[in-house]
Amino acid sequence: MTNTLKSERVQRVLDSLYADAAQSPFPEHVIGPQAVYPRGSREMFHELRTVYMAIAPSFGQLLYNLVRASKTQNIVEFGTSMGVSTIYLASALKDNGGGKLITTEYEPEKIERARQNLREAGLEELIDFRVGDAMESLKTDLPDPIDLVFLDGAKQMYLDVLKLLEPSLANGAIIASDNTDHDGVESLLEYLRDPANGYVSSSILTAREDRTSGHEISCFCR
Ligand SMILES: C[S@@+](CC[C@H](N)C(=O)[O-])C[C@H]1O[C@@H](n2cnc3c(N)ncnc32)[C@H](O)[C@@H]1O
Numbered sequence: 001m002t003n004t005l006k007s008e009r010v011q012r013v014l015d016s017l018y019a020d021a022a023q024s025p026f027p028e029h030v031i032g033p034q035a036v037y038p039r040g041s042r043e044m045f046h047e048l049r050t051v052y053m054a055i056a057p058s059f060g061q062l063l064y065n066l067v068r069a070s071k072t073q074n075i076v077e078f079g080t081s082m083g084v085s086t087i088y089l090a091s092a093l094k095d096n097g098g099g100k101l102i103t104t105e106y107e108p109e110k111i112e113r114a115r116q117n118l119r120e121a122g123l124e125e126l127i128d129f130r131v132g133d134a135m136e137s138l139k140t141d142l143p144d145p146i147d148l149v150f151l152d153g154a155k156q157m158y159l160d161v162l163k164l165l166e167p168s169l170a171n172g173a174i175i176a177s178d179n180t181d182h183d184g185v186e187s188l189l190e191y192l193r194d195p196a197n198g199y200v201s202s203s204i205l206t207a208r209e210d211r212t213s214g215h216e217i218s219c220f221c222r
Contacts, residue, residue, distance in 0.1 A: 004091040004123075005064050013121040014057075017084055021052035040154040040184055042106065042133075049107045054084035055152065055178060056208040059215060066174055066217070067092030067148060073099035074143035074170075078134050078161045079153030080105035083114030085178075089150060090123040100143050101127050104134040104153070134161055145170035151177040155184030159191055166220075173220040175199070181214030192218045 004010055029036055030047045037044040055063070067075065067089055073096065075089050080103040093099040105111045111131045118124040130137035134153055138161065146168045151158045158177060180189060180203060192201040201218035 002095050004094045005061070005088065010087060010091055010121045010123075013117060014060075014084070014087060017052070017054065017082060017087075017117060018057070021054050021082075021084075024051050026051055026053075040156050045106050045154070049109050052082050052084065054081060055088070056206060056213060058206040058208065059178065059213065060085060060088035062206065062215075063088045063150065063176060064092045066176060068095060070147060070172075070174055071096055072147035072174070074146050075099070075101040075148045075150065076138065076142070076146050076165055077101060077103040077150045077152070078138075078158070079151070080114045080129070081110055083117040085150060085152060086114060086118060086127065087121050087123065089148075090118065090121075090126045093126050094123060099126065102130060102138070102143070103127060104130045104132075104137050106131075106133060106153075135164065138164055142168045144168055146173055148174045148176065151175065151188070152179070155179060155182050156187075158185055158188040162188065162191070169220045171220070171222045175216070175218040175220065177216040177218070179214065180216045189216060192216060198222055 030044055077086060080086055086103050090101050093101055108131050111129050115129055118127055146165055147170050149165055151161060177188060191197055192199045198220055199218045200221055201216055204215050204217060205212040
């Protein structure tokens with residue numbers, strides 16, 4: 001059975017990206033106690049345009065498994081950065097026999113680096129890269145239906161992005177949300193956990209170096 005994620009080509013790209021990410025820590029003036037920009041603001045993300053903020057391998061592997069197990073064909077990703085999570089998702093799409101992944105990123109510089117990384121991994125042809133605010137770039141030309149949404153952009157916008165995509169969600173679509181232990185995600189979690197909104201939702205933790213990281217995995221069951 002094919003496993004693109006474990007192929008030498010993809011592993012080489014991921015290893016190199018994680019090594020590079022380790023060399024580009026968060027600047028203190030952007031996210032430390034003396035932060036000069038409001039957390040999650042456009043200005044903060046612009047200052048972080050060379051910083052990865054990539055998902056951990058353990059969560060990436062879970063995303064790969066979700067896409068494979070659900071036989072997903074159409075994915076929308078909110079928050080590309082350098083394309084690390086995009087590589088996990090696209091590897092699974094390829095192993096499903098193909099599909100489409102729309103990914104959205106504020107920063108043109110990051111989108112270009114992500115495009116190059118996906119090209120090196122041999123996955124570029126599966127990706128529709130959209131630059132700008134996701135609330136604009138995801139207004140049109142969505143796949144119908146969307147099988148999986150990955151939320152990993154500005155935390156306070158998760159719920160707005162989900163509501164924008166909701167009319168196009170497949171019955172049984174998966175919503176995978178990262179960093180649900182961060183401030184700003186409360187409104188999304190409240191929405192996903194209210195049965196009246198049509199979701200069945202589970203919170204999980206994955207291991208990340210010496211700590212854990214929170215996620216929500218939800219199914220849209222109309
Ligand atoms: C946590 S990083 C994404 C990491 C990426 N998923 C990975 O694992 O490699 C979040 C990214 O979302 C982008 N972003 C945040 N809010 C956005 C918005 N409203 N529209 C487009 N991009 C946004 C930021 O510029 C940042 O690069």
